[in-house]
Amino acid sequence: MNKLVIASRESKLAMWQAEHIKARLEALYPQLAVEILGMTTQGDQILDKTLSKIGGKGLFVKELEQALQDGRADIAVHSIKDVPMNLPQGFALAAICEREDPRDAFVSNTYASLHELPAGAVVGTSSLRRESQIRARFPHLTIKPLRGNVQTRLRKLDDGEFDAIILAAAGLKRLELSERIRAELAPSESLPAVGQGALGIEIRADRDDLTALLAPLNHADTAACVTAERSLSRVLGGSCQIPIGGFATITDDVITLGGFVAHPDGSVMLTASASAPRDYADALGRAVAKQLLEQDAGPLIAAVIAEQANK
Ligand SMILES: NCc1[nH]cc(CCC(=O)O)c1CC(=O)O
DSSP, X not given: OOEEEEXXXXXXXXXXXXXXXXXXXXXXXXXXXXXXXXXXXXXXXXXXXXXXXXXXXXXXXXXXXXXHHHTSOSEEEEEGGGSOSSOOTTEEEEEEOOOOOOSEEEEOSSOSSGGGOOTTOEEEOOOHHHHHXXXXXXXXXXXXXXXXXXXXXXXXXXXXXXXXXEEEHHHXXXXXXXXXXXXXXXXXXXXXXXXXXXXXXXXXXXXXXXXXXXXXXXXXXXXXXXXXXXXXXXXXXXXXXXXXXXXXXXXXXXXXXXXXXXXXXXXOEEEEEEEEEGGGHHHHHHHHHHHHHHTTHHHHHHHHHHHHHHO
């Protein structure tokens, strides 16, 4: 193989991520010519509705999968957070790369932290996960929807539509916008989204020729943690339609996974955690999901989905 094409969304963050993988592949394989095919997805185009209403995460990946299917591209680079828990038939994740900062970031031009925000202050986020956790701890704040790519969200903050916004620290750091971060939210304050901060490389499942080539990009610890997180979310039917979080860490080959399911208004917050050896990442995710289901996460999720549909 002497040429490889990467399919990527065209947002600045997606392009940074694609360039990053391109550079890593070129360093590994000096003979390989790597090109990037930028494309717009439905998730990028429909900006006036929340993700939970337009159908969620799949909207950011479908067009890229079509390019893999047609042979216009060999690999697709995604924020693994945006990748549905079940890939469509015929596609596979070939690598999960080392994670950037997994935390959520508090961004404001006026206030240094969530604690400083006065009653009625407006916080921008369209993530039900972020919304539920903020409402549970700070019921006096107002949450307003905020969509668009990272630059768009920052511009809306700067235009004065919000007192503060919450973004993934990883995206800001990659775009050299770290100085916008006023505070990083500890996982105990804002449990990250499943996979947040990690990149995933998707291929067509029949591209055996790519498996060995991409293997060096896989980061074993990140892959173990993200596998546990995605397993948790998969059991619970996780998507952007429900407030769900999952975050795993690994120390001495033992993975510890915490997860939650909540009502968007923060009135119900079910939490669970467990640990397991690294080879049991998938089972660990299922075990933490089971703990949540034993706390009646099932009816809560059904009720939340029904409420969202009626909004
Ligand atoms: N939902 C969009 C999205 N997908 C991935 C990231 C950030 C980077 C990452 O998690 O890898 C973001 C932006 C955000 O949540 O602020």
